[in-house]
Amino acid sequence: MGGAISYTPSIIADQLVSNITANQSQQATLEEQISTGNAVNVPSDNPAAAANIMQINAGLARSNQYAANAADGLSWLSLGNSTMNQILSALQSAQQAVLSVSSASISGNTAAIQGLATQVDSVRQQLTQLANTQYGGQAIFAGTGNVTTAFDANGNYVGGGNAPTRTVAPGEQIPVSVTGTAVFGTGTTGLLSTTPGSLGVLAQISADLRAGTPASLNQAMTTDLQNLQNAMSQVQSQAAQLGANYQRMQSFQQQATDTQQALQSELSGIQSADLPQAITQLGQVQNSYQAALWAASKVTQDSLVQFLG
């Protein structure tokens, strides 16, 4: 400081007080950093970082929601896939029944053919139930057009034209099911209709088998069987669609999880205090605080007055 200034006791006292105050506020800042683990506790600590943290937190919340949406979508698709498998195995048993009409043991046996018709009817009823499968109270094959029911008691579609979707990434929406019309068809080429005059494939087979005339049995084994096989391949292609959606959904779920981790590490890079550094600094500040206190206790003691006894 040089000899230019004459130091009066009040200058020295003022300086000590201001040093002690500065020390205390530094200690408070460091202690807050250490106790919260955060370097940015209020916007004025670092305004740009504070805005960044808010943006990252919003992005994190969105990624969490994408992951949650994907998880919900996967539940729908997984139920859809298992339902599709049941539908296919039911259809295969119907197909088996039609093919067995010409077999030696059944041919000409009216009662046995009537039994096959009953078997086809029960397949149709099982399919109608499967077509109304629900997830969480929502019919998965009803599209967005109906909450609980995709097909009515007559096998007519009462759902909507589009399947619901889940948002799994910005602007990325994946259908979580397919519509009942896409799976089961409608009218005479559809599987489920029992409306007189517009019988669906299964009801038509049953009717032809029950009629029992050579012409009707022939009809069942040719045209009807062909319609059934067409319907089955339609179900298979929709099942493949659900499987593909399931895989896409899974990969987007993974992507959302990866994004979460990336954002989380970015966030801790911006927000987290450097604890070893903060603790070391705190030790230094505490030392100089004690030194300042010691100096303050000495300041009034040394003066010429004492030596002029």
Add this chain to the structure above:
Amino acid sequence: MGDMALGIASSGLDAQQTAMDTIAQNLANANTPGYVNQTANLTTLTGGDALGVGGGVQVSAITQASDGLLAANVQQAQGALAQSTALQQVLSGAQAAFAEPGTNGLSAQLSAFWQSWDGIAQNPSSLAPRTQVIGAAQNIVTTLGQASAQLTQLQSNAQSQLGSVVSATNTLLSQVASLNNQIIAAKGAGTDPNSLVDQRNALVDTLSSDIGAVATNMPDGTVMVRVGGIALVQGSFADTLQLTGAPGSLAITSSTSGVTVPTTGGQASGLLAAINQYLPAYESQLDAVANKLATTVNTQLAAGYTATGAAGLPLFTGSGAAGLAVNPAVVADPTQIAASSTSTLPDATNNGANAQAMAELYNTTTGPDQAYQSFIQGLGAQLQDTNNQVQAQTSVANAAQQNLQAVAGVNPDQEMVQMLSTQQAYQASAKLISTVSTMMQALLSSV
């Protein structure tokens, strides 16, 4: 010859006595704020005999070790510091009204609100996710309302604080004028006005911190006190100040001339800036956030339909941070939230596509989130700036104070040295008197 020596020695005793009194006064006031170190100025007395020995010593004046420039520096530094400190206090209060960046702030609540819309998309016909959306909206409305109320409270606190500062200033101004008057009177009567000057200087220092006043020493011993170039105390005249106008254009005006007194320092200046600029800007930015939220959400809802294919109701009503509300009609009937993207039946029945689109608006450029983030960033930057200013100006004010203290303050060591030499001079004069007396006795006994 004896008469003359005795007279000179006696004047020495008197002068050293006065010098000792001055030292005593200095030591007694070593810690008195505003006290300025005094010195007894000794001068030789003329007269005596024809050879020009001289007539002894006298105390010509007791002078104060003041330095006008250093004192003005202190006043200015104190004014600047008080200005930044007042602003810092208000801005810290504003920052505390927003718990950012954190998990309880408006930013987190906005995120939760946007995400809740995907819940509707997952189950459009269920009431539960709709109730969650309404709950999240109500949280936001409550938070915005509280933040707005806190800003309003800060505004009114700052105004009442400013009112106190102005009325304290008026008292100080009239006290300074009255001391000016007493100083002139004391000078006229030939008495020492130093203690009056000390008192007046302490008042002027307070005026500097309060309102950024600058004092100029006049030749007649009075001071002229000015704020923003307008003289408020001149001789024995003191102006009074008053507050005029509404927040946004609140001003301190002179009662005498009616002109606005432009403050550039002091607590009043910091408070005026907070009241007229900072707080109104924050309030309008917060209002903009509220309005953007309402517009963004209600516009998206207007593009959608309810499960029956009808138009829904807006979720937010009112405007501004304090006026925003969740539409009571939607609270009463959550099915009025237009979650469907189509009006066609039956597709609208269990359709959540519009709610999905809503969830994606969380970071839209015209939405509330970005406006809020930049508002918080701006507030943080202004407070950080003010914090830095307070820190820098504290150093400047301390340095200015030290420079002044070095000149005007009392250093006991120096006073003790002064005391010793005064004591020795006194003893020497006393010794001379006894020597003259011995000489006289020798003369008398020889006669």
